[in-house]
Amino acid sequence: MENEFVINKDEILEASKAREESAFLTEKRTEALDKLNSLDMIKPDKTRVSKWDFFTVTDQFVESEAFGSIEELPQVVREVIDIETVENVIIQRNNTEAFVKLSDDLVSQGVIVESIFDAANNHPELLEKYFMTDAVQIDENKLTAYHAALLNGGVFVYVPKNVQVKDPIQMVVLHDDEKASLFNHVLVVADTGAEVTYVENYVTTLESGKGKLNIVSEVIAKDNAKIKYGAVDFLAKALVGYIVRRGVTGNDAVIDWALGLMNDSDVIYDNTTYLMGSGSSSDVKIVHVGRGNQKSNFTTEVIHYGKETTGNILKHGVMKDSASSVFNGIGYIKHGATNSDAQQESRVLMLSPKARGDANPILLIDEDEVVAGHAASAGQVDEIQLFYLMSRGLSRQEAERLVIHGFLAPVVESIPIESVKQLLTAVIEEKIVN
Amino acid sequence: MTSVLEIKDLHVEIEGKEILKGVNLTIKQGEIHAVMGPNGTGKSTLAQAIMGHPSYEVTKGEVLLDGENVLELEVDERAHAGLFLAMQYPSEISGVTNSDFLRSAINASREEGDEINLMQFIKKLDKNMDYLEMDQDMATRYLNEGFSGGEKKRNEILQLMMLEPKFAILDEIDSGLDIDALKIVSKGINELRGPEFGSLIITHYQRLLNYIEPDFVHVMMQGKVVKSGGKELAERLENEGYDWIKEELGIEDETVEAE
Secondary structure, three states: OOOOOOOOHHHHHHHHHHOOOOHHHHHHHHHHHHHHHHOOOOOOOOOOOOOOOOOOOOEOOOOOOOOOOHHHOOHHHHOOOOOOOOOEEEEEEOOEEEEEEOOHHHHHOOOEEEEHHHHHHHOHHHHHHHOOOOOOOHHHOHHHHHHHHHOOEEEEEEEOOOOEOOOOEEEEEEEOOOOEOEOEEEEEEEOOOOEEEEEEEEEEOOOEOOOOEEEEEEEEEOOOOEEEEEEEEOOOEOOOEEEEEEEEEOOOOEEEEEEEEOOOOOEEEEEEEEEOOOOOEEEEEEEEEEOOOOEEEEEEEEEEOOOOOEEEEEEEEEEOOOOEEEEEEEEEEOOOOOOEEEEEEEEEEEOOOOOEEEEEEEEEEOOOOEEEEEEEEEEEOOHHHHHHHHOOOOOHHHHHHHHHHHHHHHHHOOOOOHHHHHHHHHHHHHHHHO | OOOEEEEEEEEEEEOOEEEEEEEEEEEEOOOEEEEEOOOOOOHHHHHHHHHOOOOEEEEEEEEEEOOEEHHHOOHHHHHHHOEEEEOOOOOOOOOOEHHHHHHHHHHHOOOOOOOOOHHHHHHHHHHHHHHOOOOHHHHOOEOOOOOOHHHHHHHHHHHHHHHOOOEEEEEOOOOOOOHHHHHHHHHHHHHHOEOOEEEEEEOOOHHHHHOOOOOEEEEEEOOEEEEEEOHHHHHHHHHHOOHHHHHHHOOOOOOOOOO
16 A cells, blocks of 8 residues: 555645744745655565555644643653753743743854744744754655644744853643654754754653654754754654654764664654764764564764764664564765775664664765674673672572663663653663563 | 481482482581582582573472472572572573562561561661662662672672572582682671581682681582581692592492493
């Protein structure tokens, strides 16, 4: 079966107009809708998506109530935010911007943190420059076009030249209406010499959703800029999705990723970093726990264009029950990227005989003067480690828990916000025990 | 009450091959027994099988701790019953610090509500680490991760001193240790020596026994205990090797491969 969908162009454009959306975004929607039918579907390696429904969206926008103060935030959101110390946070509830707190310091330095819709109205020149131009294109495939057509949330972060943002900027997306689909667009731009840490959390109060996920993040680090991008996605079952997070680096720029991909639904994840500038680098750390009978595909790619660029990919996955995942790591050194270094490591731990985890390290090298390396493994919990821990009196369950936490620790430790790190640890705990 | 560990007619296989062919030993608290023998005679198998290593299958015999057959217990239950195995190759576990692990291990053998008080724990840990001349940062490092061979062995003895089992089995704790580390490890074991501690020390070098004086010495060959005696037996082995025993018993090949 091909992906079938019925989409009403007029309705979409009318709804957008009613929300007083910028002409620029409406133009992009129109472009996407016009191209949609002629574009190819994504073809993730080793995962058949022909029967996945990425398209049936009943409600383009779900209106939800905003929160008046930090005290009103529901528990699930309070858990992720370090309430005592949080300086900069933007909260989106389903498709509504629900709470914003930014430090005076941040605002006075000219840093912009706005919903993608506000930013399109307030800063059209920046949006036109960066929105779906360098990192992800509208006409790349059917799903990127569908994303632009149905865009219904997201955030824009802009850090001006040489501004170093001290406190992290945190985005929390609360999914608490099962009808809501999340077509979020996140655009993070650090101008020349700027530094910022951005962390996003997708949290839910639902057991299961009825919408779709189609999330695109574009992360742009200009020359000498430094971006740390952390994420913990933990959304409910049945939200079929496509989540793309891509970065583009200038000269000597750094984009480091720490991603806890914990959604309970079937998702195709594309994380790609284009190392365009010479001397730029990216460190990608990804952790995943699969459970139930969910299917996921993690394609993580670092593409070296600039000379003397460095890419490191580290992925650790734990597979339970009948969950099945493909972990593809790609280090691609293009011709001319002399003296570049592409490294990657993928490790999968299988906790059940029915679980599947494919770890595929791929190196594509079009240049002679380079360094590259990879390591991959898939296996069960080491019985000898369990024996060792149990011989000291720990129960099998406790010993397994420790071994799994230890296995995921290298990624968890790299999450840049303490409260988010604790959340990720708690999520792992919950997913392992239940 | 003095606890007793009795190994009775123990037969053990690994991957279908019989390694232990009827071992008998009785150890009482307050006693230190050394099990010696050349390589390949089944010494380590004895240690691992008592603790319940997953690769070893007991096909016959019993290991009784105060009359209860520990072979019917899970590995953690054997630990709760009072057994401890200091391993030749301790596992490395990332993500859990040495001190968190030790506290979990101590509390695992205690009843709920009777957990060790944090201050007591820290005091005891500091004291034992000092005693074993371990750097303080070893407490906050991940369990055995990146430890040198000598550090791992010291860490085994630290765990032993923290857990205070009824019986400790030390599996070639002296292998790969230089003389200074050997002295420290021995010091730890001698500190535990007393009426409430029994030990089975497995070694194929006599030199460990210069620092820990055994009450009884047993020699294993072909998967059995073939000779037992006092500490003078170890001294004779040091001076004369194993050939005289083989000659006395008419053994040509001492390893378990021999039929």
